[in-house]
Amino acid sequence: DIQLTQSPSFLSASVGDRVTITCRASQVISNYLAWYQQKPGKAPTLLIYTASTLQSGVPSRFSGGGSGTEFALTISSLQPEDFATYYCQQLKTYPRTFGQGTKLEIK
């Protein structure tokens, strides 16, 4: 199975900050990587797919990059509604594994 390791697991930041979350895969997954945002009590929502394609309706302050085994999600200027938990996921092979999550909290 492909393991995905996100770092950091917890991140404290302020409104307006630029933050980056990384996701490392245990094997090459090309660009079969997606990022999701989940707010408390809600279902996850898709932010980015194929490592860098922004899902329709997602603000442009979100961006994704990387390929192979190293990927990153960047939020260019944090807004109050961005404080949530973020997950990466690989769709290269089964099982479709997720990273452990990164909880982004207000400093």
Added chain:
Amino acid sequence: DVQLLESGGGLVQPGGSLRLSCEASDFDFGSYGMTWVRQAPGKGLEWVSSLTGGGGAAYYADSVKGRFTISRDNSKKTLYLQMDSLRLEDTAIYYCVKVDYMSGWFGPVAFDYWGQGTLVAVSS
């Protein structure tokens, strides 16, 4: 807009069974693979099972293989998850998820729409 509405969750004893349903609307259901993802209380996301659009190929996490069965009825636009021999560790919110594809890419590239989830609680 795409809607996915899960039902069938509830409280069940260890060793018991439940069948989850997911009614889909506002997209060509039979043309898309569908997936179940679960989330135990306070934990992360865990992929459970996926089924291709025509129902010809199913995939399972090792943790549920042999106990859970995914199926679909495209005429009813409904996805199912039959859960047998339930264990305490199956306690979770179960999400029904639509998969998405992209021209030029092999296989799904994202889980683009999620239902609101249904809670399965396994307890004696």
